[in-house]
Amino acid sequence: MLKQQVVPENVGLSTERLQRIRPVMQACVDQQQCAGVLTLIARRGQIVHLDCVGMMEIEANKAMQPNAIFRIYSMSKPITSVAALMLYEEGRFRLHDPVSKFLPPFKNTKVLVKATESGRLMLEDQEREMTMFDLLTHTSGLSYGFDPLCPIDKLYRKMYKELNILDHEDRLIHPYGVSLTDIMPELAKIPLRYQPGTRWHYGLSTDLLGYVVQVIADMPFDEFLQQRIFTPLNMQDTGFYVPAEKVDRFAAMYGPAEQGGLRPIDAPATSPYLQTQSFRSGGGGLVATAHDYLQFAQMLFNQGEFNGVRLLSRKTVEFMTMNHLSENVLQPEFEAKYPGYGFGLGVRMVSNVAQAGHVGSEGMFNWGGAAGTDFWVDPKEELIAIIMPQQLWDPSLKISLDFRVLTYQAIID
Structure with missing residues (x-):
């Protein structure tokens, strides 16, 4: 277990400088950019900062608390990637195995060439089949369906509506309603946006990866995560739903209101996360506490x-957290969003601090979620940091970057 909060100076951080974090987080709340936020920093295996600012639920006048449960959305992806790599270490698949080895319908998935002015899609065969490596690196050609101008993404939206798995004003996949088994055959019918391996594109790759884990392990995906990751790591509050006895710790989710300020999007008492989910999204379905994710x-x-519990070997973690993609594959989408970064197997990592445009270290790896949550691990500085707001799809929310600066400026050794 990680030791509870210790004197920051014992691990090379300044107590005085760490106190700069709270006013910045409080300003975010005061300016109604978020309802509340939790920040956590650990160094050399010891927690040196844990603070809560603002409200966990404004309508109930409930303050943010250290054991709050959050929707972590895409911070689910590194967990699913670790699950897959555990099977990789057991020899259950090779990285360049075709996905169709485990899910045959994907063998015949077509690829978009272009759409004609009349809207007809010109398609071609896969030059090489989509692989497990492609799923781990978001180079599968799969999409999310969020681009209203892309004809392929329109097909995703059509599939979502037909399966009734849209939520939150048709902007996110609903956490329950249908199963992975229902979705994946339909997904295989939609053409890929790009030839596998040729371009990084954010999409349902990790959801498909989670389903492959389920198929290979011959075990429901949620049970695999529970038995192989959550229980060994003592992640007691992480899962695909919030049990009734924990709903009082479940944070409300908000979004920006049209006239400024905040508007509630998902209230704990009526949240779909209170129900056991049949769609267990490895790409974005988990809830967790900050301490669990730590x-x-x-x-x-x-x-x-x-x-005392080993989930992966040292060499596999090194392999996971190194860059695997060339500039040609990272351009233009990834490099436009994340300059100075490379992408590994489920996480991005800093390859050039100056190009990244913020303080940090080469080799620092991280990933975030749609509600503004973020984590990063800096092996060089022996540092882990986690920030947990619940502000959905708000590009103006910059507190994660602010928190990163505030974390690094506190280092004094």
Whole structure:
């Protein structure tokens, strides 16, 4: 177990400088950019900062608390990637195995060439089949369906509506309603946006990866995560739904209101997360506490081991957290969003601090979620940081970058 909060100076951080974090987080709340936020920093295996600002639920006048449960959305992806790599270590698949080895319908998935002015799609065969590596690196050609101008994404939206899995004003995949088994055959019918391996594009790759884990392990995906990751790491509050006895710790989710300020999007008492989900999204379906996610991040920092339990080997974690993609594959989408970064197997990592445009270290790896949550691990500085707001799809929310600066400026050794 990670030790509870210690004197920051014992691990090379300044107490005085860490106190700069709270006013910046409070300003975010005061300016109604978010309802509340939790920040956590650990160094050398010890928690040095844990603070809560603002409200967990404004309507109930409930303050943010250290054991709050958050929707972590795409911070689910590194967990699913670790699950897959555990099977990889067991020899259950090779990285360049075609996905169709486990899910035959994807063998015949077509690829978009272009759309004609009349709207007809010109398609071609896959030059090489989509692989497990492609799923881990978002180079599969799969999409999310969020681009209203892309004809392929329109097909995703059509599939979502037909399966009734849209939520939150048709902007996110609903966490329940249909199963992975229902979705994946339909997904295989939609053409890929790009030839596999040729371009990084954010999409349902990790959801498909989670389904492959389920098929290979011959075990429901949620059970695999529980048995192989959550229980060994003592992640007691992480899962695909919030049990009734924990709903009082479940944070409300907000979004920006048209006239400024905040508007509620998902209230704890009526949230779909209170129901057991049949669609267990490895790409974005988990809820967790900051402390649970710290256990997971510490395992990665420890190169695969935590509290005497080894999930991955040191070499596999090194392999996971190194860049695997060329500039040609990263351009233009990834490099436009994340200059100075490369992409590994489920996480991005800093390859050039200056180009990244913020303080940090080469080799620092991270990923975030749609509600503004973020984590990063800096092996060089022996540092882990986690920030947990619940502000959905708000590009103006910059507190994660502010928190990064505030974290690094506190280092004094």
